[in-house]
Amino acid sequence: MPASPLDALRGIVGPAHVLTGVDCGPYVVDGRTPEAVALPGSKDEVAAVLLAAAEAELPVTPWGGGTKMGIGNPPQRLGLVLALKRLNRLLEHEPGDLTATVEAGITLGALQRELGGRGQWISLDPAHADEATLGGILSSNAAGPRRHLYGSCRDLLIGVTVVTAAGALVKGGGKVVKNVAGYDLPKLFIGAFGTLGVVVEATVKLRPRPDADRLVVARFAQLKEAGAAARAVMGSDLLPSALDLVDGETLRALALGGPDGAALLIGVDGIPEQVAWQCAEVEHLLRPQGLADARVLDGDARDAAWRARGGLGRGAFAETAAVMKWVVLPAQVADVMEQGAAVAQRAGLIAALAAHAGVGVVEAVLAGARAGDATAIAGVLTEWRALVRAAGGQALVESAPLAVKERVPVWDDPGPALRIMQRIKSQFDPAGLLNPGRFVGGI
Amino acid sequence: MVVLDAARKQALRRELSALLGKGSVLSEPEELLVYESDGLVLFRALADFVVFPTSTEQVAAVVKLANRESLPFVARGAGTGLSGGCLPAEGGLVISLMRMNRVLEVDYDNQIAVVEPGLVNLHLSWAVGPKGFYFAPDPSSQQACTVGGNIANNSGGPHTLKYGVTVNHVLGLEVVLPDGEIMWLGGRTREAQGYDMAGLFVGSEGTFGIATKIVVRILKQPQAVKTVLAVFDSIEQASKAVSAVIARGLIPAAMEMIDQLTIGAVEDAFGCGYPRDAAAALLIELDGLREGMEAQAERVMAACRDCGARDVRAARDEAERQLLWKGRKSAFGAYGHISPAYMVMDGVIPRTRLPEVLRRVNEIVASYGLRVGNVFHAGDGNLHPNILYDPRVPGEEARVVAAGGEILKVCADVGGSISGEHGIGLEKVDYMSLIFSEADLDYMGRLRDAFNPRNLCNPGKIFPSRKACGESGPAYRPHPIEEKGLAQRF
Numbered sequence: 001m002p003a004s005p006l007d008a009l010r011g012i013v014g015p016a017h018v019l020t021g022v023d024c025g026p027y028v029v030d031g032r033t034p035e036a037v038a039l040p041g042s043k044d045e046v047a048a049v050l051l052a053a054a055e056a057e058l059p060v061t062p063w064g065g066g067t068k069m070g071i072g073n074p075p076q077r078l079g080l081v082l083a084l085k086r087l088n089r090l091l092e093h094e095p096g097d098l099t100a101t102v103e104a105g106i107t108l109g110a111l112q113r114e115l116g117g118r119g120q121w122i123s124l125d126p127a128h129a130d131e132a133t134l135g136g137i138l139s140s141n142a143a144g145p146r147r148h149l150y151g152s153c154r155d156l157l158i159g160v161t162v163v164t165a166a167g168a169l170v171k172g173g174g175k176v177v178k179n180v181a182g183y184d185l186p187k188l189f190i191g192a193f194g195t196l197g198v199v200v201e202a203t204v205k206l207r208p209r210p211d212a213d214r215l216v217v218a219r220f221a222q223l224k225e226a227g228a229a230a231r232a233v234m235g236s237d238l239l240p241s242a243l244d245l246v247d248g249e250t251l252r253a254l255a256l257g258g259p260d261g262a263a264l265l266i267g268v269d270g271i272p273e274q275v276a277w278q279c280a281e282v283e284h285l286l287r288p289q290g291l292a293d294a295r296v297l298d299g300d301a302r303d304a305a306w307r308a309r310g311g312l313g314r315g316a317f318a319e320t321a322a323v324m325k326w327v328v329l330p331a332q333v334a335d336v337m338e339q340g341a342a343v344a345q346r347a348g349l350i351a352a353l354a355a356h357a358g359v360g361v362v363e364a365v366l367a368g369a370r371a372g373d374a375t376a377i378a379g380v381l382t383e384w385r386a387l388v389r390a391a392g393g394q395a396l397v398e399s400a401p402l403a404v405k406e407r408v409p410v411w412d413d414p415g416p417a418l419r420i421m422q423r424i425k426s427q428f429d430p431a432g433l434l435n436p437g438r439f440v441g442g443i
Numbered sequence: 444m445v446v447l448d449a450a451r452k453q454a455l456r457r458e459l460s461a462l463l464g465k466g467s468v469l470s471e472p473e474e475l476l477v478y479e480s481d482g483l484v485l486f487r488a489l490a491d492f493v494v495f496p497t498s499t500e501q502v503a504a505v506v507k508l509a510n511r512e513s514l515p516f517v518a519r520g521a522g523t524g525l526s527g528g529c530l531p532a533e534g535g536l537v538i539s540l541m542r543m544n545r546v547l548e549v550d551y552d553n554q555i556a557v558v559e560p561g562l563v564n565l566h567l568s569w570a571v572g573p574k575g576f577y578f579a580p581d582p583s584s585q586q587a588c589t590v591g592g593n594i595a596n597n598s599g600g601p602h603t604l605k606y607g608v609t610v611n612h613v614l615g616l617e618v619v620l621p622d623g624e625i626m627w628l629g630g631r632t633r634e635a636q637g638y639d640m641a642g643l644f645v646g647s648e649g650t651f652g653i654a655t656k657i658v659v660r661i662l663k664q665p666q667a668v669k670t671v672l673a674v675f676d677s678i679e680q681a682s683k684a685v686s687a688v689i690a691r692g693l694i695p696a697a698m699e700m701i702d703q704l705t706i707g708a709v710e711d712a713f714g715c716g717y718p719r720d721a722a723a724a725l726l727i728e729l730d731g732l733r734e735g736m737e738a739q740a741e742r743v744m745a746a747c748r749d750c751g752a753r754d755v756r757a758a759r760d761e762a763e764r765q766l767l768w769k770g771r772k773s774a775f776g777a778y779g780h781i782s783p784a785y786m787v788m789d790g791v792i793p794r795t796r797l798p799e800v801l802r803r804v805n806e807i808v809a810s811y812g813l814r815v816g817n818v819f820h821a822g823d824g825n826l827h828p829n830i831l832y833d834p835r836v837p838g839e840e841a842r843v844v845a846a847g848g849e850i851l852k853v854c855a856d857v858g859g860s861i862s863g864e865h866g867i868g869l870e871k872v873d874y875m876s877l878i879f880s881e882a883d884l885d886y887m888g889r890l891r892d893a894f895n896p897r898n899l900c901n902p903g904k905i906f907p908s909r910k911a912c913g914e915s916g917p918a919y920r921p922h923p924i925e926e927k928g929l930a931q932r933f
């Protein structure tokens with residue numbers, strides 16, 4: 001990078017907050033090191049940085065905690081990484097309104113601790129809470145098991161402030177829970193991976209912290225039985241906050257048994273009477289479904305199990321070859337998991353598969369002795385995608401070595417709607433400087 | 444505005460009839476009159492044609508014809524909207540979707556339904572009710588309004604406090620884009636790769652195209668429901684109770700407030716058992732598991748008592764519960780019994796600001812020499828001040844509009860919004876700058892251009908049109924029903 005844009009960046013954020021050379025090491029994407037990293041300290045600085053980048057025609061990649069940076073086509077050129085970790089404050093929280101406005105770089109863990117002190121929480125529980133930032137969670141549309149009852153980012157984000165490619169601050173939505181004035185810009189930025197603007201502030205809906213919160217681990221001999229049990233729970237009066245279906249390899253990774261069998265991880269929270277009733281009812285309901293045994297976890301054991309579940313992509317195997325996310329209809333989850341495991345086995349690889357069974361999102365982690373074999377891994381991912389598509393779903397490569405990404409497209413084809421997506425992109429980032437080429441359809 | 448001469452109009456009418464079949468095209472002035480306004484009778488505009496397609500392909504064919512002729516077009520459901528959102532742009536086409544009203548498919552295993560846009564909201568819950576399911580978004584007009592109209596305005600209702608607005612229940616849409624192309628946005632699964640096109644489309648007030656099939660989530664009916672009526676001697680106390688319930692860690696399914704003037708109107712009209720001398724009543728509904736329901740109801744009632752409720756009681760049975768809800772849901776109709784007309788406002792505020800904002804609302808309306816009834820979604824902070832007036836009194840309507848503007852300004856000043864469920868439509872285009880900057884509006888305008896570059900699809904809505912600057916809107920003429928004092932808005 002020439003000196004003048006660097007000087008401009010240093011002038012905006014201060015010399016200490018511009019990294020170059022080896023200092024950029026922690027910000028590598030798909031093996032590429034950025035030309036520079038800027039760490040602005042305010043939204044106005046973000047705006048000024050984007051303006052300077054636009055003037056220098058420098059591509060910009062926003063960066064929160066980095067936990068989802070494996071997602072996306074490999075960058076053609078990694079220009080400026082815009083790291084948001086200095087924007088880490090809780091700006092407004094009025095407990096009576098059940099809303100909070102935060103800066104994008106606050107980690108989920110830090111936010112939950114602040115809110116928790118006032119008896120509330122944001123009902124999002126994706127993995128790696130102490131690294132993942134709220135801006136990154138929204139931009140990658142990350143969610144965890146409790147989306148089963150409480151919804152995903154789409155249901156919780158009510159207002160957003162972004163900096164556009166041209167360096168303008170733009171606000172969408174608002175600070176109230178019910179608001180239909182103007183287009184729903186918050187929806188546009190969820191899962192957009194920073195390609196339309198950089199999220200700098202967000203206003204979210206909160207919930208009161210439940211009085212009681214337990215995890216029922218319901219084990220079965222067969223994945224098929226556990227899948228049927230998940231559907232039985234969905235069809236019952238039970239109102240679990242989470243309903244995860246995990247296979248034997250996942251159970252082993254969670255230190256809950258395995259590698260045989262399968263289990264449902266059923267979260268129940270609320271007032272104590274409800275939690276106690278649900279724990280008992282789960283057992284009644286699932287006994288005829290082939291329930292082998294049920295354990296109720298609380299406190300640290302519960303937290304550790306959920307943490308391990310969330311960290312499956314990093315923790316299931318000593319060496320993970322690739323992680324894929326499948327989205328299918330809830331009723332098809334167990335079938336695609338079973339078929340997916342067979343595909344991996346035939347290729348001489350091992351898979352750990354875990355699903356949010358009620359919403360139809362499966363995390364598929366691939367490993368094994370042939371984990372260094374890009375061709376074999378690419379073969380499995382390709383077959384996985386085919387079977388997910390055959391079931392009417394879509395598959396996304398969440399992380400894989402560059403050699404695998406060269407063989408398997410990261411994204412599925414979004415279909416004819418891509419035409420409109422491309423038009424939106426060209427309206428908001430005509431020069432194509434925001435995370436260029438990394439998103440669906442080469443956006 | 445395109446003015447069609449008689450010969451061209453005749454030719455287009457023949458062409459539309461050929462496309463849609465006999466009895467599917469209206470073009471006589473007296474037929475078109477029915478479609479000149481929605482629930483907000485302050486604005487009227489006449490289309491050249493109202494058409495009734497029965498399939499996606501027919502909608503697409505009409506839209507392509509409109510493009511060829513450069514005629515503006517707008518989709519319309521039941522016409523219960525309250526912001527003039529489905530009015531034609533003086534001339535052009537109204538595309539009524541009332542004949543596309545089927546439930547196409549229900550998938551109970553995956554808890555989704557595929558419906559046509561003209562389906563009446565409540566009819567979806569009726570269709571899936573026998574299997575123990577329902578459709579959660581329930582605007583007060585749900586007996587008449589359509590799912591497509593709910594999509595256009597992202598409308599909510601009493602139960603959005605716990606269950607969210609329409610967009611939270613929409614997974615995918617088949618749409619006819621403004622250029623006539625048919626396309627799916629989103630689908631049946633919970634996520635689709637790329638931008639959240641379905642999420643963006645919902646609430647775009649018909650400016651991004653016309654939804655022709657809609658995939659919605661259906662929910663299991665709750666095991667138990669408990670409805671509590673809390674009666675207060677001051678609005679202040681009732682307002683405080685709203686936050687107090689939340690502060691006790693409870694999220695009721697609904698928390699509705701009804702003030703003294705409205706109670707009087709409801710009791711005159713329907714006799715639902717609300718105490719006439721109360722300053723305000725809160726209708727609070729809990730739903731969910733049977734277990735623990737009593738304990739939660741106790742918590743709610745204790746919170747209300749702590750805030751000074753003079754009487755708190757739970758409905759003893761379903762009949763009493765229905766009666767309490769009838770009072771709430773028919774409040775708008777009841778105003779017709781005490782006033783020749785009224786204008787229903789729609790603003791949102793943080794719920795902790797309720798006491799001061801309600802005081803301000805009452806002061807503003809009184810300063811214009813008018814009366815106001817308040818019945819609204821207190822749990823969401825979604826206000827509906829209903830300003831009563833007589834359209835026969837010269838100047839009174841202008842005062843109503845001015846008071847409404849001041850109320851919206853108060854909502855914006857306390858960090859709220861200018862619409863919670865009715866949309867911007869024509870009504871509030873000039874108020875958008877209260878909450879959005881030039882840059883915000885420019886960004887939204889670009890988004891519209893991405894979908895609707897020719898701006899033939901519901902032009903003139905949501906945003907102040909630069910072209911129209913200086914032009915005044917269509918002149919107001921009181922509707923005959925309104926003149927008789929029977930105007931009923933949902």
